[in-house]
Amino acid sequence: MELIDTFFNWPVLVRAFPILLRGLANTLLLGCASIVIGSIAGLLVCLARLYAPRPLRTAAILYVDIFRALPILVVLILIYYALPFVGIRLSAFASATIALSMVFAAFTAEVCRAGIESIPRGQFESAAALGLSFWLSMRKVILPQALRVTTAPLTSNCVSVFKDTALASVVAMPDLLKQATDAQALMANPTPLIGAAIIYLAFLWPLVRLVGYLENRSKQQMKG
Template identity: 45%
Template sequence: MENFLFQFLNVEIAKTVLPQLLIGLKTTLILSFIVVPLGVLGGIVISVLQDLRIRPLNMLLVTYIDFFRAFPPLVLLIFIYYGLPFLGFETSSMQAVVLALVFNTSAYFAEVVRAGIESVPRGQVEAARATGLGTAQTMRWVVLPQAVRNVLPDLMSNVLESIKLTSIASVVTMPELLRMARVAQGNMFNTTPLILAALMYLALLWPLVRLITTIERRSLKARG
């Protein structure tokens, strides 16, 4: 037990590396605040364009969604950061991470929002149009608010996954939480920094998990 505590739960090492990990946590939060809104916005735009039911456009959008849902985000990040410079496109580590994650997350958010749009009865759309609202106004004021409410638990779950996905930024040496923990682990020859990073992720994401559970329960009650 003593060896276990020394290797995994070393309080002195945790105190030493805590400032370093807090820097990584700050980077993770910055990434999350950039990637999640852009991913959600991209997903909404894609799903709204799909609802226009323009066949050639829909084929392109479906291809986009299927490709980025199937393509490993880690490989995508490596390609953008290390591959694009060979084609004349230089990107910083932040730009590469944001691009890779937005491409990936927007595809997932698009599917969720599309399901929400399809859950809104078409009769409400027709009623809105009958009152004089245009296509864009109907989507903005009638369809999207109901669509988002209907799929809110799924949207929140995707937000949770998007935040966890920021950990792949360590591959391009971006100083996010996991990267800083791994560096600290290598310097200290001890696993405690990784455990501390995991606890930070838990503290960050646990409230969101509880919020998702609460929303799901309220949604079930409303339907029941």
């Protein structure tokens, strides 16, 4: 009973639930914003790496290598705590969004590069023969095919972004984890942390299953 009262205290969980829901809303907003910005930036970095002049290709390669190697927490701390020394002050939400987007963009760029390079060369030649411009070829011919190949790994990366939003609590952003730790301190009971874990599981587990389904479907399509 002592274990239940300490970690699964129902009255404490009921009191903490509205606080956790506010944190969940911030977590979802942060995750979605980071995914949208990171996806666009990642695609642009990918195209720069594949088709831009050599200086831009080199810059894109360095960007991808650096931000795939750096832990997100390090990037977040540098943005939130170091930038004020050069006169740039950002909110906790903006700092977390930028940090997550920059790292997500690096991984997205690599996934998109692999997807584009998997398209047969004849598809590019056919688009050119039809007189399509580069951007029109990408939008109408290449990217739709590459998307079918990259859907599973991109979805997996999105799941990682939502998990990594918990790091935003380091800069005092009121995400789900931060709200849970505050509720724990307020109520002198760790049950809110268990509640936060249950909420994370409830919205991330379906996404994890979706990744598995997409991977299996991709394998079946390749066999077919």
